[in-house]
Amino acid sequence: xxxxxxxxxxxxxxxxxxxxxxxxxxxxxxxxxxxxxxxxxxxxxxxxxxxxxxxxxxxxxxxxxxxxxxxxxxxxxxxxxxxxxxxxxxxxxxxxxxxxxxxxxxxxxxxxxxxxxxxxxxxxxxxxxxxxxxxxxxxxxxxxxxxxxxxxxxxxxxxxxxxxxxxxxxxxxxxxxxxxxxxxxxxxxxxxxxxxxxxxxxxxxxxxxxxxxxxxxxxxxxxxxxxxxxxxxxxxxxxxxxxxxxxxxxxxxxxxxxxxxxxxxxxxxxxxxxxxxxxxxxxxxxxxxxxxxxxxxxxxxxxxxxxxxxxxxxxxxxxxxxxxxxxxxxxxxxxxxxxxxxxxxxxxxxxxxxxxxxxxxxxxxxxxxxxxxxxx
Amino acid sequence: xxxxxxxxxxxxxxxxxxxxxxxxxxxxxxxxxxxxxxxxxxxxxxxxxxxxxxxxxxxxxxxxxxxxxxxxxxxxxxxxxxxxxxxxxxxxxxxxxxxxxxxxxxxxxxxxxxxxxxxxxxxxxxxxxxxxxxxxxxxxxxxxxxxxxxxxxxxxxxxxxxxxxxxxxxxxxxxxxxxxxxxxxxxxxxxxxxxxxxxxxxxxxxxxxxxxxxxxxxxxxxxxxxxxxxxxxxxxxxxxxxxxxxxxxxxxxxxxxxxxxxxxxxxxxxxxxxxxxxxxxxxxxxxxxxx
Numbered sequence: 001x002x003x004x005x006x007x008x009x010x011x012x013x014x015x016x017x018x019x020x021x022x023x024x025x026x027x028x029x030x031x032x033x034x035x036x037x038x039x040x041x042x043x044x045x046x047x048x049x050x051x052x053x054x055x056x057x058x059x060x061x062x063x064x065x066x067x068x069x070x071x072x073x074x075x076x077x078x079x080x081x082x083x084x085x086x087x088x089x090x091x092x093x094x095x096x097x098x099x100x101x102x103x104x105x106x107x108x109x110x111x112x113x114x115x116x117x118x119x120x121x122x123x124x125x126x127x128x129x130x131x132x133x134x135x136x137x138x139x140x141x142x143x144x145x146x147x148x149x150x151x152x153x154x155x156x157x158x159x160x161x162x163x164x165x166x167x168x169x170x171x172x173x174x175x176x177x178x179x180x181x182x183x184x185x186x187x188x189x190x191x192x193x194x195x196x197x198x199x200x201x202x203x204x205x206x207x208x209x210x211x212x213x214x215x216x217x218x219x220x221x222x223x224x225x226x227x228x229x230x231x232x233x234x235x236x237x238x239x240x241x242x243x244x245x246x247x248x249x250x251x252x253x254x255x256x257x258x259x260x261x262x263x264x265x266x267x268x269x270x271x272x273x274x275x276x277x278x279x280x281x282x283x284x285x286x287x288x289x290x291x292x293x294x295x296x297x298x299x300x301x302x303x304x305x306x307x308x309x310x311x312x313x314x315x316x317x318x319x320x321x322x323x324x325x326x327x328x329x330x331x332x333x334x335x336x337x338x339x340x341x342x343x344x345x346x347x348x349x350x351x352x353x354x355x356x357x358x359x360x361x362x363x364x365x366x367x368x369x370x371x372x373x374x375x376x
Numbered sequence: 377x378x379x380x381x382x383x384x385x386x387x388x389x390x391x392x393x394x395x396x397x398x399x400x401x402x403x404x405x406x407x408x409x410x411x412x413x414x415x416x417x418x419x420x421x422x423x424x425x426x427x428x429x430x431x432x433x434x435x436x437x438x439x440x441x442x443x444x445x446x447x448x449x450x451x452x453x454x455x456x457x458x459x460x461x462x463x464x465x466x467x468x469x470x471x472x473x474x475x476x477x478x479x480x481x482x483x484x485x486x487x488x489x490x491x492x493x494x495x496x497x498x499x500x501x502x503x504x505x506x507x508x509x510x511x512x513x514x515x516x517x518x519x520x521x522x523x524x525x526x527x528x529x530x531x532x533x534x535x536x537x538x539x540x541x542x543x544x545x546x547x548x549x550x551x552x553x554x555x556x557x558x559x560x561x562x563x564x565x566x567x568x569x570x571x572x573x574x575x576x577x578x579x580x581x582x583x584x585x586x587x588x589x590x591x592x593x594x595x596x597x598x599x600x601x602x603x604x605x606x607x608x609x610x611x612x613x614x615x616x617x618x619x620x621x622x623x624x625x626x627x628x629x630x631x632x633x634x635x636x637x638x639x640x641x642x643x644x645x646x647x648x649x650x651x652x653x654x655x656x657x658x659x660x661x662x663x664x665x666x667x
Contacts, residue, residue: 167637195636200587200596203386204631204639211379224494228588235514235586236382237505256496256588259503 023066024059024318026051026308027086029106030096030120030301034074039098039297043120044069045290046301047095050339053285060309061318067095076102080109087113092320094118095304098297100126107134116324118304120297124173127349133324135307135350137300139269141174143351144245147372148218148267149181151358152243155370158216162191162209162240164229165220171197174220174245190214199225202232210238219244219264227256234260241265249361261361265369268357270296273368278334278341299341306339307332345376381511383628389517391624392524396579397601398608398616399531400572405610406548407568410460411472414479415576416598422447422580423497423589424486436498444577452573456566479594486591499585520582527578528617531571535613544568600627603647609660618659 028047031040051065059065070086072079079102086094087109094110097103098120107126110117111133119126119134124141127134152158161182165175171194179189191212193205206229209217217233217240219226226248233242242248242264249266272283272294282302286294310332315322331345344354358370397419404410412418426443434442459478463471501519505512535541546554547564555561579597587593600623608619623643630642650657 193636198592199636200593201390201627201631203390204383204628205636207379207382207386207628207632210382224588224590227494227496228586231586234503235516236386237512237514252493256494258496 021059021063023064024308024312025089025091026065026067026093026095026305027070027089027091028067028095029070029072029079029082029086031074031098031102032069032071034072036072036074036099038295039120040072040074040096042294042297043096043098043301043304045286046294046298046303047305049286049289050302050305053339054305054309060312061316063318065305065308072097072099072102074099074102076105080105083109087115090320091115092318093308093323095301096120098300103134107131110134115320116327118307120300120304123170124177125169127351131350132328133350135324135327135346136352137303137307138296138352139354139356140351141177143353143375144267144269144356145174145177146181146375147356148243148245149178149185149187151267151372152182152216152218153185153187155358156216156241156243158187158214158241160188160190160212160214160216162193162212162214162217163189163220164191164193164195164205164209164217166197166222166225167194168197170222171220178218178220195221195225195229197222197225200228202229203236205229206232206236206238209233209240210236214240216240217242219248221247223247223250223252224256226250226253227261230257230260230264243267249359249366251366254361254364254366258364262363263361265358265360267372268296268359268368269354270299271357271359271366271368272296272299273359273366274342274357275368275371276342278338282341303340303344306337306341310337310340313337343374345374379632381509382513383632384625385511385513385517387625387628388621389520389624390583390628391604391621392521393579393583393620394597394600394604394624395617395620396524396527396575396582397597398604398620399528399613400575401601401605402610402613402616403568403572405605407544407565408456408460408464409468409471410464411468411475412572413472413475413598413602414482414594415601416594416596417479417482418447418451418573418576418594419580419583419597419601420589420591420594421451421482421486422577423584424490425450426581427490427495427497427589440500440581443581444574447577447580448570448573450573451576452570453566455573456569460569479598483591483594490589490591492591494588494590497584497589500581516585523578523582527575531575532613540567600624600643603643607643607647607650607657609657612657612660615657615659619657622658 030043055064070082072082079097083106094115094117100121100123103119103121103126111131116133120137122140165171182189191208244266246268249264254261286298311327315326327346328348332340333343334340342354344352353374353376355374356372357368358372359366360369401415404412422443425446426439429439429442463474501516504515543559544564546559547561551561604619604623605616609615626643631639
């Protein structure tokens with residue numbers, strides 16, 4: 001009698017789950033603790049928010065989304081172990097990690113398993129290794145630098161440019177792309193200055209910039225060094241407009257450089273300050289649910305889930321094998337899928353093309369001055 | 377050419393700060409045979425003491441005074457009583473190694489209590505520039521130079537023109553005889569430690585607005601000052617001053633005309649050359665001690 005009851009109960013449970021259709025399983029591995037905790041937590045919250053929204057509207061192709069979260073502890077070694085564990089459970093798509101270093105060591109695992117990986121890393125090399133399963137949620141250097149070069153040439157009307165970069169993988173990667181692009185557009189690089197990571201004294205570098213007398217200066221350093229060179233540029237009275245990336249106009253740089261940061265401009269791929277209605281709505285929903293304003297990593301996590309939704313709906317079926325093929329070359333329009341927030345196109349290498357923003361530091365605050373359109 | 381002028385001014389400004397630190401270095405060596413490998417960290421710490429004072433609500437001027445006083449207590453008095461005195465009797469080398477340990481301790485403590493990230497630090501000199509010989513020179517560079525020169529002038533006046541200074545000289549040159557003729561040698565040694573602490577606090581105040589307050593910023597400074605002291609002549613205050621200015625200018629010229637990667641190597645090569653061809657330093661005298 002007892003066993004019949006148990007079987008009956010089991011049957012009821014099984015039918016109940018069946019009524020929802022089998023859930024689509026996603027696996028997230030992110031920096032939930034350690035140095036990247038802010039990155040990973042924003043990313044995770046973005047994912048949860050998107051899944052909650054999608055499930056409330058009936059899921060994807062009638063099936064609910066489910067996600068498991070694992071903590072990489074901001075450590076590439078742990079990330080690798082967690083990704084292996086997540087892949088063993090055969091998820092539909094792997095989400096994360098956010099750190100480029102962790103992506104670099106986990107990407108081969110996902111590729112070998114034939115599972116698409118949508119991640120947050122921004123290092124140029126990630127999508128240059130021929131991995132057919134790796135997708136970005138934000139710009140890599142090869143996408144952002146051409147936009148920066150175009151802005152320097154078209155908008156700043158700079159015929160001569162000084163390029164200052166930090167001598168590591170990050171800096172060299174960015175420098176190579178921008179110098180090539182500036183050359184292509186016809187802006188002459190009159191000073192090409194490599195600096196050291198952790199460098200304290202920029203007097204000589206700024207002296208060289210001053211001597212070269214360029215129409216614009218492109219600064220591509222880490223945050224602290226950016227602050228130091230901004231101060232030195234002001235100290236030596238360099239008046240040429242300054243252009244950079246997120247690292248030149250970030251909040252930390254503004255705090256460190258004070259007045260010297262005013263007027264600096266930078267290209268930003270994703271920002272919750274973007275003058276786009278859908279992004280504003282996202283920011284509001286996110287802030288309401290989590291009681292804080294997300295950074296761009298919150299946006300990335302949110303977009304990753306909507307990338308899964310749009311791609312799956314495009315295929316018309318849940319097929320992990322075909323997922324990566326379908327996403328390559330796909331354009332997702334915000335008009336069709338509001339969750340993608342802005343029109344986006346994925347290249348064959350998993351890089352993205354999307355509009356981005358030109359931010360200027362005005363009286364110690366970041367102000368979005370211009371929307372830079374998609375490249376293609 | 378204008379580039380060279382700018383580089384010289386910037387180099388002299390940085391060099392003046394190196395000189396302050398190097399002078400302290402030679403003072404400690406002269407009076408107590410202390411080779412202070414924590415000298416760079418001694419420059420880093422006062423900025424954080426001043427920042428801490430500002431965090432609890434002190435205005436900048438008060439924070440400067442508090443920072444200098446605290447530095448003199450911690451890096452002068454406590455350094456001598458708690459580390460130098462007990463280690464001294466074991467010889468120069470154990471003491472030098474103890475100062476290396478102290479350097480690590482100070483760095484880690486700052487990282488622990490503040491953070492590993494850099495913090496901004498206000499400048500005592502306003503930004504802006506004035507024209508000198510047709511060149512725009514930043515007020516900050518001039519301010520740094522002026523303050524450093526005043527400090528050095530004050531120090532040399534104290535050493536050469538006052539009775540106190542003569543007693544210090546005597547204590548450095550021959551402590552035994554100095555003691556016999558009634559010079560309070562111990563007090564004179566303590567005084568040099570306090571002067572060193574004052575100089576590094578001043579250097580901290582001048583350099584931190586440019587380098588930012590960071591736990592690791594002492595590494596570069598300590599090394600530069602050490603090289604400056606040896607190049608100039610380890611047993612001469614004027615040697616340390618000349619060495620500091622020279623290394624500052626050399627560093628900037630190397631960064632501009634050689635390459636940024638090798639900027640740190642050029643002063644080092646210069647150091648090797650000096651050791652090979654003029655071991656007593658450019659202005660030093662062999663086998664003699666004076667402050």
